[in-house]
Amino acid sequence: MTTEHRCPLCDSPLWPHVSDGHPTWFCRHCEQEVPYSVDQTSANRVVAPQTTSISQLLTPPVPHTFTLREIWQTTVKGIAQFLEADRVLIAQMMPSGEMVVVEEWRQRPWKTLLHCHISQFVTFADIKTWQEGTIEAIADLSHGHHQTSTMMTLDSLFDVKAKIIVPIRQRDSQTGKNLWGLIIVHQCSGPRQWTASELGWLSLISTQLIMSIQQDQFYQHLSQINQKLEEIAFYDRITQIPNRHYFEHYFAQEWRRMAREKQPLSLIVCDVDFFKAYNDTFGHPQGDRCLQEVAYTLKYTLHRPGDMVARYGGEEFVAILPNTNASGAVHVAQQMQSAIKQLKVPSATQTVSEFVTISLGVASVIPSQEKSPKQLLNEADKALYEAKQKGRDQVFFQGQKEINFKPKSKPIQQTLSAIPLLENLSSRELLKSYVAYFLSRGVSVSSPTEGILPFNGLVYQYQGYHQNFVNWWQQLEQRKDYSQLYLTGDSHNFDDFLDGGCRVQECARCNLPIVTPTGHIYSLPGCTLCLKDDQYCQRQHTEDGIKSETIFRLLTITDIEQNFKTLQQWLNRNGVEAVFISDLTEINDYLLSEPFAAIMIDNHANKEIIENWVKQLHRYPSLKEVPIIALSKNAENGIPWLNRELQLEDYLLTPFNGDTLVDYLRHLSTTNLALNQSGIYWFPR
Template identity: 45%
Template sequence: MVLSVSPSSNTALLLREMLRTSLMGIQQFLTADRVIVAKIMPKGEITVIEEVRNPSYKTMLNVRLSQFWGSQDLNYFHQGKLQVIEDVNEEGYREQLMATMDHLFGTQAHVIVPIWHYSCDENLSDDFPKKPQLWGLLMVHQCSGPRQWQPTEIGLLSFFATQISMTIQQNQFAHQLSQNNLHLKELAYWDDLTKVANRRYFDQYLAQEWRRMARDKQPLSLILLDIDCFKKFNDTFGHVAGDRCLQKVANAIGVAVSRPGDLVARYGGEEFAIILPNTHLSGASYLAERVRSQIENLQIQAAPNAPCRYVSISAGVATMIPEASRLPVQLVADADHLLYKAKEQGRDRVVSNLLVMQPIKKNYRNTLPPSATFALPALSEQDLLQNYIAYFVSRGASVHSAIDGKLLFSQPVYEYEGYSPAFLEYWHQLSGRSDFAELSLEGDVHNFHDFSVNQYTVQECSRCSLPIAVQSGQAYDVPNCNLCLVEEGANGPEQETLTTEQGKTGILVIGELPKDTNPTQEWLANNGFEVYFSPDPQALGRPYWGLPIQLIIITTDLSKTEIEEWEKELRTHPNLQTVPLIAFSLKAGSGLPWLGRSVEIADYILPPFNGVSLIRHLNRLNKMRESHQKSQIFWFPK
């Protein structure tokens, strides 16, 4: 049974708000100039934690009263006594150390009442008398002059101190109850031995992410891995050593899987699972290989006749873009089948479902040593930052200001050569802002200041293919690539239907046909896109006229004039007259300096902020364009 906190307990958790409400009532009833609550901290310091006052007088909020009080002063209140001073200048009091505080903060008269509370020590039985402890002090100040405190007023303050004590008690109980709930949830969802999620939580999280990725049409990857010959390891070294091995392996996986949103779980026995939302196959395969390498580097002695000298793992990696008509168990079955293949091929290896979702581009990251990076063109920090921002703004993302919120830009970013005048003006306005250094992309963990102070560069994320700001090492080594997790809603609330009758988004690609056209079409179809290829506009016959095309991409490297002529010809087709058209230019913007490869159509279809998200953004820009504009080409860097 999992306990839950009642609404009254939830109210009790808002201790500061409740204290402030009480102090406001006391101030109004007594017409006092200042009412404060001071708490005795664990190290014995007395600090003002809440205050209500007449703005004409100094604040005491966060003041440490210990600097004005001696030990005998605090002992006085530990005895349960109240202090009532009608005039701080009266004989016998003005010589005390406490009087220094009164003079400093302009207090002429005061009443101090102890606040008590009883320990909620769960180790004590109900029959054991719990000793009250001094929690803090309730203090009422008159600053306008001396004051003769009435017995009814002092009695009221004692009553309020008791009420505050009850509030503290309730707050402490609610906090303890919340901690117990958390502990119970940990017992229910986390594996006690390895300290990672258990099978129950794995099933729940996989179902949750399956629904989310189906809604966003983004890839969901799953890694299933198994410790090789673990039964033989247990038989050879014993179950205690086996438990230690499981703990070390789980810890190594946790270190490797660092991005928020990813989940490591113990799937059963010596088998572990890693759920990777918004992660393409190449990124998941890269991570699986990294996990395999890290576990190998643990150098845990393997059992005799094991495939390796040290404990190793076999892993199966599967990736799908979930659909409502499919179940997450299919992804698990794929990963499990590939794990079996890894064992069948000799263990100590990673096998992925390349036949199901084979990348068009070469996974160059897996061919490089871990420390390898691509040299960037010589761009200044300011130019690199501009280039980085242009990439995301061109896809509908916005710059965020803590002062003004979203700083939207709703025009094309690139031209055939360089940036559009509108974007350059936008960038000029950003650069002139007083908060320029604190600006950031919506959802990014880095602000603009990082590029100059921390000498950040930009690399392609191994997982989602977005450009991310990093200081050194492989992009995946830095757990800061979270832009793909915040894409939802980045392009506004518009959710027009962009799919064919088969539930896929239609895209027409004009240019040189890929050598593997059929596998490419099949792969993109598995990801929700119906892609049609044509070498040039002239080859588009009447059969193309009725196709539900939502985006045109021209990949051929031609001059601006030639591309514009192609566009005119394409617009003669009735179903292509208002469709957004993307064309690549080697001169657009300042290029994509973080890429160590050429741009592929997949870069505008699959990664986050592309595909359907990009089409929606371009459709909005089309609607905002002037009707007299001759060209409706959206230029992008190649």
């Protein structure tokens, strides 16, 4: 039988045509090239010129620089516009066997299906049909056998009158399965006759889409391999912290940055005392474990995102502290010295201490063209030599006498032990902590069928979660669609947590919590909650000392002893003007004359003392309406994915903090006057 090649747009006969050396078709009626034809003699089968590659069927081909989600979004929007459909979905078959809607475009007022699990509406026969590549096109769901279909319940719930289901097939060499997912087109306004050209076009889109998926999987696999290679090249195998090679790269980078910003850069070089004797006494395996404990402790003594500790070689470690002057670096070195002693690892010699100790050398400089990174490293190394010569187990800074440690804060061991470790949390508790973080900052929880589920209460209190949140969460757990709920704007629903398939860590770019699949190697930011106008939000950095416009003024009451000058400069460059006081006796007429957007209490005093402070603050007319944020280490699980105490900057410089957080708290106080009788908004430390 002769094949009749017809135009998918006007159904006119097509003529063979060559474009740019590639065979294609030409329609004289439409007066344009078309990439494929419809074979009328073979059940409307799509036909392309035999030597044309599939990647050329759609013009232009999808470049690999697009993310898979961007490709999905473009695909559903393009299908909806071309077919004038009411709703277009991409559903993915998950490894667990669940069929989940991962992307959607819809006309209003039709309800959303995004994140819905539709497996319960699908039979084995449906799966088999789709695996065979059969396209299902139904013009009117109110007639025929479709009324008895298991998917009829879903179609009825979401007002579907006509639909097309196009399989997206991919052969999996491991499982042998070939169904990746579905393209689903809904017409909700009424029945509709689907044409052969529309079905052929969707079949072609499905082919192109699976190529994009395979391409994305390839680049993900390649990215994982590159990440592994980077870990091998840049991370020490024993201690799992950056090695000397990465230190030199990062040191040069921060040197250039601090030179541009004319800010101080400090180094701490430290050495485990008498480590050779330790190895000789306890053996090399025990020596490796000792180095691992030292590396872990030094790493978690540093709190700021830009600070880094690396293994320089043998038992020697080095820490880089950007935007830190000499006194601040000495204070950090003292904390490191104390934290190592708190480990109470038995020493091989009693010369200095019964426990393992470290000696530390500190050097600091404002980088310039007249100086070099090597000079700063040599100064820190000389300071370390002096610390050893003067008896070890001490901090030495060039230009001053050795510094004997005087505790200024709680030992790092107590700090770390007070924080619930991520691996000790159940999936439900991790989900609860993740949702609580965003809910306390004004992000809502949504249902795929009901939309936003309102919450207008407090999340934390001094001890544990606030009763507002506890009651509301219990109501969520009783819902039938509990596992399908999700944070508004997030690409993950609750079920991703409940099945143990996800973990949480910090976004590399904006510091927001980011959900990643278990076992996934995280390299580039992939969070969706911080997207604004299709761009990742970034902190406002200023160059050459030019200050950005101040966002708001903050009064901070803190008992943490440190040099606040550098922190004030850093905050000011990010749009926050902060004033630090240690107690209420420092409040004077000058402070009261300045308008503050918020007051933050970062003090280790007990609840009664802080509540009394708040009462006193509210006596001042200029401070009566100012939101007061107080940090408590007892405020439930806190933010367990950080594995550290939260600092002041954690509540100021991420997208849902700072002025955004203050605006939300003001909104709470105006919408519910009885909400917060104490006048304090508690948050985790």
